[in-house]
Every structure is written in structure tokens, then in C-alpha cells.
Amino acid sequence: MKVLALVGSPRREGNTAVLVQKVLEGIKSKDNKAEIELLFLNDLQIRPCQSCYSCLSSGICVQEDDMRLIYKSLATANILVVGTPIYMEYVSAQTKLFIDRLFSSAHEQRSSFQSGMRIVLVFTWGWDKIDGYDDVIDEVKGILTSGDRKVVGVVKGVGLRYRKTEALDLPELLKEAFEVGKKVA
Numbered sequence: 001m002k003v004l005a006l007v008g009s010p011r012r013e014g015n016t017a018v019l020v021q022k023v024l025e026g027i028k029s030k031d032n033k034a035e036i037e038l039l040f041l042n043d044l045q046i047r048p049c050q051s052c053y054s055c056l057s058s059g060i061c062v063q064e065d066d067m068r069l070i071y072k073s074l075a076t077a078n079i080l081v082v083g084t085p086i087y088m089e090y091v092s093a094q095t096k097l098f099i100d101r102l103f104s105s106a107h108e109q110r111s112s113f114q115s116g117m118r119i120v121l122v123f124t125w126g127w128d129k130i131d132g133y134d135d136v137i138d139e140v141k142g143i144l145t146s147g148d149r150k151v152v153g154v155v156k157g158v159g160l161r162y163r164k165t166e167a168l169d170l171p172e173l174l175k176e177a178f179e180v181g182k183k184v185a
């Protein structure tokens with residue numbers, strides 16, 4: 001089983017990364033041979049979509065940057081884990097760059113996603129309202145789940161304000177992320 005995990009926070013040891021790691025631990029607990037690729041979007045050179053529409057006919061983005069690595073992994077990953085903090089009421093800029101660049105595979109007939117891919121989403125934010133960003137979550141779900149892909153679980157790290165390790169003080173949340181990992185595996 002192949003797993004691609006993307007962290008959209010610049011904080012490598014922040015709350016989003018902590019929860020994504022817990023999901024991965026859950027996956028590993030079910031399949032200790034799972035091949036896991038963990039990428040921090042902030043470390044990658046991903047340019048914004050240039051709106052050239054070349055991909056409409058070819059299905060391939062002409063830009064030669066690190067998104068190529070991600071397209072390659074999306075073609076073989078059975079599980080995709082995407083984690084993002086909420087920044088200014090939406091996903092982080094790093095995550096948005098990734099999402100925009102999925103335009104080239106947005107149409108099912110030329111999708112570069114592995115078929116039957118199972119997806120876990122991890123969102124973290126400061127506001128202590130559990131359904132505070134359900135609209136954002138639904139939008140991201142909609143974008144990622146065309147065709148036969150499905151979101152198996154969503155982890156919401158709520159009320160995580162400034163300290164990057166706040167999630168570590170919330171054993172129930174860590175357990176929830178671990179269980180979602182077990183479920184998707």
C-alpha cells in the first residue's frame with residue numbers, strides 16, 4: 001500500500017504535522033509495510049497555475065517544478081493524506097498552490113490519480129468552534145473527490161491557537177487522528 005501525505009503548514013513540527021503523523025501511525029499500525037511518502041509543501045517549489053489551459057487538451061501541466069513529484073506520487077498512491085492549517089478563513093497558501101495545480105487532472109477521463117484512492121483530510125485552526133470551517137472542508141472534499149476517490153475521514157484540530165505543539169496536549173484528538181489512520185488503511 002502506498003501513502004502520500006502532504007503537510008501544508010510551514011511549521012514542520014506544528015499541530016498540522018503532529019496530526020498528520022498520527023494518521024500515518026494509525027495506517028502503519030494496520031499495515032507496517034505501507035510505503036509512506038511525507039512531503040512538506042513549504043519545502044517544495046510549486047508555482048501558481050499560469051492559466052495557460054494547455055492541460056485542457058493534454059491533461060498535463062507544462063510547468064516543470066516540484067508539482068511533478070506530486071503528480072507522480074498521486075498516480076500510484078492508494079491513500080492521500082492532506083493536512084492544512086486554516087489561514088485567514090481558508091487553507092494555507094501552500095495548500096492552495098497544490099489544489100490549483102490539480103486543475104490539470106480535474107477531469108476524470110484524464111485524471112492522474114490512482115483509481116479508488118482513499119483520502120484523509122486534516123484541518124487545524126485557532127477558533128474553538130468545531131463546525132467553524134465546515135464550508136471550507138466541504139469545498140476541499142468536493143475538489144479532491146471527483147470520480148471514484150473518497151474521503152474516509154476528516155480530523156479537525158480545533159482551538160489550536162499559537163503554540164505549535166498544542167495538539168500534543170490533547171490525547172483525545174491524537175487518538176482520533178490515529179483511529180482515522182487505522183480506518184483508511
Ligand SMILES: Cc1cc2nc3c(=O)[nH]c(=O)nc-3n(C[C@H](O)[C@H](O)[C@H](O)COP(=O)(O)O)c2cc1C
Pocket residue numbers: 009010011014015016017085086087088089090124125126127157160161162163164165
Ligand atoms: C497567517 C495565519 C492566519 C490564520 N488564520 C486563522 C483563521 O482564519 N481562523 C482560525 O481559526 N485560525 C487561524 N490561524 C491559526 C492557525 O490556523 C492555527 O494556529 C493552526 O493550528 C496552525 O497550524 P500549525 O501549528 O500546523 O502551523 C491563523 C494563523 C496564521 C499564522
